[in-house]
Amino acid sequence: LSCGDVATQMASCINYLRGAGPLPAACCNGVKNLKNSATTTQDRRTACKCLISASKTISGVNFGLAAGLPAKCGVSIPYKISPSTNCDQVN
Template sequence: MKSHNVVAIAAAFVVFLLAVQASEAAISCSDVISNLRPCVSYLVNGSGKPPPACCSGVSAVASAASTSADKKTACNCIKSAAKNVNLNPQLAQALPGNCGVNLPFPVSPNTDCSKIG
């Protein structure tokens, strides 16, 4: 039953992120979700270090979000998804650091993405 819930949450996460698009940025929410998909299970009920595929995705998002518009888009995608999926907030906020990646914004539903630049 528990794995069924994780799959349902992951599916909702994917659908939601694919529905959120930004017109000015080169990066899209579909790019962000493709890269972060390996992190969903870890962020919902993981512990310890994130899986290597997850860290590769975090690194890809950080690399792709090079302009101010891209950073805001990535931030808004992650923020929106974080509000709709029952992520472990401590794991989410620690994810970039645990992967050795510097994101210009925290992974949190409370981030003010308008201040990202």
């Protein structure tokens, strides 16, 4: 799993995460695909780090929307998408 993979899966979420549009089905599909492809602890940590890094570099991200995204898509992930998340503690 690479940050490129994460970015590809999450690209359709950007407008939603900026509060600039509805939650597209493609975004939730990306969230689900990302969860399904992160099968090991290392994959989950990588995905976490990539998500946090990307969320800091994309201007205008609403972290409340980001944190709630997995639940809105019906997916449970073992960490919160937040700048304060310590991805090294993800299992």
